[in-house]
Structure formats: structure tokens, C-alpha cells
Amino acid sequence: MIHSSILDTIGRTPIVRINRLAPEGVEMYVKVEAFNPGGSVKDRLALAIILDAEARGDLKPGQMVVEATSGNTGIALAMVCAAKGYPFVAFMAETFSIERRKLMRAFGAKVILTPAAHRASGMVKIAEAYAQKHGAFLARQFDNPANPAYHRQTTASEILSDFAGRRLDWFVTGWGTGGTLTGVGEMLRVARPDVKIIAAEPAVASLLKGEEWHPHKIQGWTPDFIPNVLNQAVAHQILPVTDEVAREAARRLATAEGIFCGLSAGGTFATALDVAKQAKPGDVILAMLPDTGERYLSTFLFEGVNEGSDEEL
Numbered sequence: 001m002i003h004s005s006i007l008d009t010i011g012r013t014p015i016v017r018i019n020r021l022a023p024e025g026v027e028m029y030v031k032v033e034a035f036n037p038g039g040s041v042k043d044r045l046a047l048a049i050i051l052d053a054e055a056r057g058d059l060k061p062g063q064m065v066v067e068a069t070s071g072n073t074g075i076a077l078a079m080v081c082a083a084k085g086y087p088f089v090a091f092m093a094e095t096f097s098i099e100r101r102k103l104m105r106a107f108g109a110k111v112i113l114t115p116a117a118h119r120a121s122g123m124v125k126i127a128e129a130y131a132q133k134h135g136a137f138l139a140r141q142f143d144n145p146a147n148p149a150y151h152r153q154t155t156a157s158e159i160l161s162d163f164a165g166r167r168l169d170w171f172v173t174g175w176g177t178g179g180t181l182t183g184v185g186e187m188l189r190v191a192r193p194d195v196k197i198i199a200a201e202p203a204v205a206s207l208l209k210g211e212e213w214h215p216h217k218i219q220g221w222t223p224d225f226i227p228n229v230l231n232q233a234v235a236h237q238i239l240p241v242t243d244e245v246a247r248e249a250a251r252r253l254a255t256a257e258g259i260f261c262g263l264s265a266g267g268t269f270a271t272a273l274d275v276a277k278q279a280k281p282g283d284v285i286l287a288m289l290p291d292t293g294e295r296y297l298s299t300f301l302f303e304g305v306n307e308g309s310d311e312e313l
């Protein structure tokens with residue numbers, strides 16, 4: 001298949017059946033966003049925001065693009081900006097993985113680290129001030145309506161088309177900006193009103209349940225505020241998941257299904273396994289897997305994995 005740009009390969013990600021980890025009587029599927037060229041669901045948002053800004057005339061040829069990001073959005077914007085010729089500057093908390101920083105720099109981006117104590121909301125403010133000072137375009141993933149709009153047009157349409165004429169009872173996703181939850185959730189509520197939408201959150205930061213935010217290890221999930229693009233009326237149920245349970249699920253997806261994904265994907269899949277416990281026989285569950293595990297090799301997700309030889313010669 002010949003494409004005119006790497007950006008044309010964003011989206012149309014595969015939905016894969018879970019064969020060994022699904023409990024008996026329940027059908028489970030995952031949408032594997034690692035197949036995007038930048039390795040995560042955030043490629044969709046990055047392309048959406050840049051295309052929208054170009055169309056509105058908010059982004060001029062060669063103008064600097066700036067964003068506050070937990071990493072995947074930065075990697076995705078770095079890729080889109082490299083392909084389109086915009087300089088890109090990412091502001092990222094120092095707690096996010098080394099792989100994320102190096103990936104962005106590999107795409108030619110500048111990465112500026114912000115102190116962990118500032119949390120996500122502080123990081124956003126620093127990026128805003130920098131963009132204003134340099135006359136840059138600020139992507140504003142947490143506020144930009146192009147984010148959920150693109151999930152309505154692409155992620156949701158792909159799911160509707162792949163499940164056309166097939167049973168689907170549950171859709172499970174976590175949230176970072178809420179773009180996926182809002183875009184897919186809103187479309188499913190209209191087109192497939194019987195599908196129950198489940199939002200997964202870190203157990204220590206269950207903001208949609210009105211609980212207090214505490215630091216968690218699931219990079220990309222649940223900042224310390226509820227973003228403007230997140231439609232809180234979309235989810236039928238909100239389920240908590242711990243860092244450790246998310247890690248176990250991500251590792252089991254790799255070892256039992258051959259699906260290599262990140263910690264938030266593990267959290268989403270663990271939540272889908274919880275949903276399977278309340279599901280009726282024959283129910284079909286779809287879970288989002290937002291990114292690849294390769295950008296977590298230095299993190300909690302693979303802590304304790306042997307780096308030497310597994311057997312002596």
C-alpha cells in the first residue's frame with residue numbers, strides 16, 4: 001500500500017480478539033492503537049489539531065507549535081510537525097519516561113522539563129506563557145474541540161464499521177484529555193444506544209467520581225483536573241484500577257496474547273476483565289489499548305524484569 005505521507009497511516013487501527021485471557025462465555029476485543037505510526041492513540045489528536053489550526057488560519061507555515069504533554073501527545077505532535085515542517089516545543093513533567101523525551105527529540109522537537117510538584121495544571125500554565133512569549137501556536141489538547149471531534153470522525157466510525165451487524169455490549173476506555181471517551185462515547189450513545197460506556201480511572205485519582213487526585217503511575221491518564229473537552233455525561237459507569245493491577249494486565253496481554261502495550265492499556269484491559277464479571281453470557285466487550293509498551297521499558301511497568309542472561313551457560 002503506497003501512502004503520500006506518514007500522516008496518512010494514522011488511524012484505521014486493528015480490533016483484535018482476546019483468545020486466552022477472556023473468561024468463558026464472554027467475547028473480548030481490543031483496539032490496538034500502537035499500530036499508529038507514532039505508536040499511540042495521540043497521533044489522531046495531533047493530526048486533528050494541526051489540520052484544524054491550518055484550516056482556520058491559526059497556524060502559519062513554519063510557525064512554532066507548543067504543547068504541555070505527558071509524552072504521547074508530544075511524540076505525536078513531534079511526528080506531525082516533522083512531517084509538515086513546523087518547529088515543535090514540548091513541556092513535560094520530569095516524572096514521565098526517558099523514552100518519551102528521546103522519542104520527541106528523535107523527531108527534532110525541543111523538550112522542556114517541568115517540576116513534578118507543578119502537576120499537569122502547572123505544566124499547562126508554563127506552556128501557555130512560553131507560547132505567548134514566542135508567538136507560537138498552542139495545541140491545547142485538554143480544551144481543543146478538534147480532539148473529541150476527530151475521535152467522533154475516526155475512532156468511533158472505525159468501531160461502528162467494524163462492529164456493523166455484530167453484537168457489542170460494552171466499550172471500555174480510560175481518559176487523559178477525555179478525547180477518546182467523549183468522541184467514541186457520544187457516537188456510540190447515538191448509533192448503538194445499547195452499548196454501555198465504561199470509564200476507567202486510577203484508584204487513587206478517581207476525579208469523575210468526585211474523589212481527590214493523588215499521584216499515580218499510569219502515564220497519560222487522569223491529570224489533576226477534569227479537562228474541558230471531557231463530556232462527563234457519556235460514561236454509564238466509572239471503575240477504578242490500581243497501578244499494580246494495570247501492570248499485571250499489561251504484562252499478561254504480552255505473555256498470553258502476544259499484545260505488547262503500555263500501562264494505561266493494561267489498566268483499561270484490567271477494567272474490561274472487571275466488566276466481564278458483571279457481563280451476561282454472550283456479551284461482547286471492546287477495550288481501547290492506547291499505546292505500545294516500548295516507551296515504558298525503563299519504568300514501573302517493566303520493573304524487576306531481568307536485564308541479564310536468564311540461564312547460565
Ligand SMILES: Cc1ncc(COP(=O)(O)O)c(C=O)c1O
Pocket residue numbers: 040041042070072073174175176177178179180181219220221262264265290291
Ligand atoms: C498512554 C495513554 N493512555 C490513554 C490516554 C487517554 O486518551 P485521551 O486523551 O483520549 O483521553 C492517553 C492520552 O493522554 C495516553 O497517553
